[in-house]
Amino acid sequence: MARSNSFWQRHKYKLNALVLLLPLWFLYQSLTPQFPPAWPAQQVGEFEIAPMPLNLEPPYAHHDEYVKDFMLMFSKGDIRTIRQGYVNIGPAALPxxxxxxxxxxxLHGSRHGQHVHAIAPAHLSNTDKVWLTLQTWQGTTLTTSWRLPAELLH
Structure with a gap:
């Protein structure tokens, strides 16, 4: 009885090799992320803060709200003096x-960087800003904002 020498029989192991190599590509991508540049730092109270969006994609739906991910880097000030901090995107800071x-x-994270799922509208406009609201343990409320760059406005 002769064995069938079909195309599939000759090349099925190449598909297996591809399936084994794909995780290596995804591992490489996850270990070498590409982030947009950080925005200019601003002084707010004792803190100097520079936000950085994690990507240039529009806001996405997360638990029935639209959010945009940011990392905030604190170059001055002790973050242990912050009681709570929030970020929202819109024409004004939310109360x-x-x-x-x-x-x-x-805000959540460490002294090296604070991550945030900033509350955002479904579509960003040129009148929107990124608003940061901080409250210290002494009860002082600090607010600052950054204009959205053109590459975030789709």
Whole structure:
């Protein structure tokens, strides 16, 4: 009885090799991320803060709210003096009482960088800004904003 020497029989092992090599490509991509440049740092109270979007994609839906991911780098000031911090995107900063009602928009991380899922509208416009609201343990509320760069406006 002769064996079939079909195309599939000759090349099925190449598909297996491809399946084994693809995880290496995805591992390389996850270990070498490409981030947009950080925005100019601003002084707010004792802190000097520079935000950096994690990508240039529009906001995405997360737990029934639209959010955009940022990393905030604190180059001056002791973050241990911050009681709570929030980031939102819009024409104005949201009141602290409203921000406290949800888990979205709250700063979390370490002294090396704070990550945030900034509360955002579904579509960004040129009138929107990124608003940072900080409250210290002494009760002082600090607010600052950054204009959205053109590459984020789709």
């Amino acid at each position: 602290l009482a409203q921000l406290q009602q949800s888990e979205e928009g709250i």
